[in-house]
Amino acid sequence: MKKFLATAVLVWTLQFAFAAEPETIAIVGAKAYITPGIEPTVNATIIIRGGRVEAAGSGLPIPAGAQVIHADGKIVTPGLMNSGTELGLVESGSDDTTDRAVSSGPIGAAFDVQYALNPNSTLFPLARADGLTRAVTLPSASAGAPFTGLGAVLRLSEGAEILDRPRAAMFAVTGGMAASQVRGSRSAQWILLRNALDETLRYVKLGPAERAEPGRNQLLNRMNLEALVPVVEGKVPLAITAFRESDIRQGIKLAEDYKLRVVICGADEGWRVADLLAAHKIPVVLNPFADIPATFDQIGARADNAALLARAGVVISFSVPGVHYSHNAGLVVREAAGIAVANGLTWNQALKAVTVNPAATWDISNHYGTLEPGRDADLVIWDGDPFEPVSAPEVVFVRGKRVSLQTRQIELQERYSPQHANDPWPPAYR
Numbered sequence: 243m244k245k246f247l248a249t250a251v252l253v254w255t256l257q258f259a260f261a262a263e264p265e266t267i268a269i270v271g272a273k274a275y276i277t278p279g280i281e282p283t284v285n286a287t288i289i290i291r292g293g294r295v296e297a298a299g300s301g302l303p304i305p306a307g308a309q310v311i312h313a314d315g316k317i318v319t320p321g322l323m324n325s326g327t328e329l330g331l332v333e334s335g336s337d338d339t340t341d342r343a344v345s346s347g348p349i350g351a352a353f354d355v356q357y358a359l360n361p362n363s364t365l366f367p368l369a370r371a372d373g374l375t376r377a378v379t380l381p382s383a384s385a386g387a388p389f390t391g392l393g394a395v396l397r398l399s400e401g402a403e404i405l406d407r408p409r410a411a412m413f414a415v416t417g418g419m420a421a422s423q424v425r426g427s428r429s430a431q432w433i434l435l436r437n438a439l440d441e442t443l444r445y446v447k448l449g450p451a452e453r454a455e456p457g458r459n460q461l462l463n464r465m466n467l468e469a470l471v472p473v474v475e476g477k478v479p480l481a482i483t484a485f486r487e488s489d490i491r492q493g494i495k496l497a498e499d500y501k502l503r504v505v506i507c508g509a510d511e512g513w514r515v516a517d518l519l520a521a522h523k524i525p526v527v528l529n530p531f532a533d534i535p536a537t538f539d540q541i542g543a544r545a546d547n548a549a550l551l552a553r554a555g556v557v558i559s560f561s562v563p564g565v566h567y568s569h570n571a572g573l574v575v576r577e578a579a580g581i582a583v584a585n586g587l588t589w590n591q592a593l594k595a596v597t598v599n600p601a602a603t604w605d606i607s608n609h610y611g612t613l614e615p616g617r618d619a620d621l622v623i624w625d626g627d628p629f630e631p632v633s634a635p636e637v638v639f640v641r642g643k644r645v646s647l648q649t650r651q652i653e654l655q656e657r658y659s660p661q662h663a664n665d666p667w668p669p670a671y672r
Contacts, residue, residue: 264292267642268304269623272313276613278320278593288318290619293642298613311637313623319593320613321375321398321620321640322628323600324575325527326507326561329369329379330359330396330404332568343383343390350386350462351438352469355379356394356408361401364650365568370398371647372572373628373635375620376406376610378561378600380413380481386466387423388414388431389438393481395604397620399640410604411505412473415483416492417539432492438462439500442470479503479603481527485539487511494522505603507561509551510535511542516554525557525603530582548595549586558591559600573631580629592629618642 267290274286276298287302288295304310333339341358359379369377375398381391395407415423416431424430441460445453445467453464462470472478482493485508494515497504506512507527512519519526533545551558560582561567566574579592587595601611609618619642626633638645656662 265642266291266296266305266308267311267619267639268308269311269313269318269621270304271315272318272623273315274298274313274318274613275320275593278597278612279590281590282317285315286318288613288619288621290639290642293619295613295615295617295619295621297615311623316636317624317626317628318613319373319622319624319628320597320611320617321622321638322373322572322575322596323376323378323559323610324369324374324561324571324596325378325559325600325603326563326567327377327379327571328382328567329365329377329398329571330361330363331355331379331381333360333363333365342381344385345383347385348463348465349391350384351389351391351412351466353381353384353386353389353391354409354469355381355391356405359394359396359404361404365571366398366404367646367649368570368651369572370638370640370645371635371649371652372570372576373622373624373638374398374572374575375622375638375640376600376606377571378410378604380411380567383415383423386462388416388420388434389466390415392469392478395606397610397618397640398645399643400645406610407604407606409472409478411479411481412470413481413483413507416489417483417485417508417537419537419539420483428489432496434461435496436499438466438470439474439496439502442467442474443500446471446474473502474500476501476503479505479605481505481507483507485510485537485543487514487542489539490515491518494518494524497522497524510540510547512556513544513547513550514542516551516556519551520555523557525559525599526551527559527561527600527603529562530560530578530585530587531562533585545581545585548582549591552587552591552595557599557602558595559603560595576629576633577631580631583629589629 269288272286275282289297331342380393384391390413392409395410397406484490509526510532532543560578562574598611601607622635623637
């Protein structure tokens with residue numbers, strides 16, 4: 243009996259040890275962009291263990307027992323990142339599937355999207371199938387304009403754990419199209435922004451008892467002041483949507499006066515102040531499709547905006563607004579990168595704009611953005627150039643786990659394909 247128990251314990255111990263051993267994956271024969279911006283490593287091997295890149299380079303030995311995936315010379319990049327989406331917040335656009343904004347009540351700068359995220363959104367598989375593994379999801383409006391609220395960085399893994407970095411940035415919107423939210427003038431937008439920062443700076447100097455009772459002469463309540471404290475302390479960037487040169491200059495001046503970390507989103511006329519943005523080390527999130535004015539704030543929009551900003555030394559990332567904030571967030575950001583390359587941006591710069599640049603802009607470069615050892619194993623094996631719309635991922639990993647490329651669209655296509663025209667009805671319809 244004792245011998246039997248000892249044998250059972252040994253078998254259980256060995257099974258537990260085997261189960262606890264992280265899965266090891268070796269991708270071999272890759273044309274790997276290990277560090278975007280640097281020329282690729284040909285015939286590269288990438289070792290993944292425990293969700294992270296353990297090693298990457300040429301001539302690496304394959305660990306014993308590793309699952310081997312042959313890339314056969316195909317391009318391998320880090321998983322791509324879109325710097326402005328509404329993934330997890332918007333599904334169909336109907337009221338019951340839209341959590342991107344609040345229009346009234348006490349919540350202004352304190353509006354925080356993280357509590358509404360839906361990991362079961364059918365838009366996540368679609369984005370993953372287009373090579374997107376990280377994304378910024380952002381609020382569109384709050385009850386305290388010009389602030390729209392706090393956005394988050396998502397990892398597009400399968401399952402419930404999609405929140406990578408909550409409260410990644412405080413967002414605000416300026417410009418003519420948003421002026422009506424502050425009773426008509428963009429000047430009021432900048433006055434309110436400065437007033438909010440002044441009130442927050444005074445607030446951080448108060449003791450706990452005084453903080454509990456905000457002064458009567460201030461516009462912001464305690465909840466919104468608390469949300470802005472990390473901004474004035476430089477821990478969280480203030481991401482300002484600004485298209486016109488004059489508004490971009492105001493954003494730069496705000497960063498200078500208050501010693502803030504500022505990100506400019508939109509920046510259709512950013513090329514006019516490219517050197518100034520570079521000198522102040524202010525990153526820009528832009529839309530490479532913006533080459534004609536949609537509003538009077540975008541009169542100076544031009545197709546080579548991305549190339550001119552990058553040439554000046556500005557750290558650029560990509561986002562495409564409108565319906566693409568949620569639908570086709572992966573495909574469209576790839577197309578945007580290709581458009582930027584077609585208008586003067588180098589291919590390597592475009593790859594940086596959807597990997598290492600957003601990682602640095604949104605403070606996740608310690609674990610995402612490259613295929614260097616220690617980073618999360620977010621990577622894509624492509625069947626062609628990732629910036630060509632006809633190309634597609636063959637394999638996608640998020641944090642070392644291979645994810646399915648099946649989407650609801652594919653399922654519907656297969657279900658209603660003409661080749662199934664004579665199939666019998668499904669059981670529920672009989």
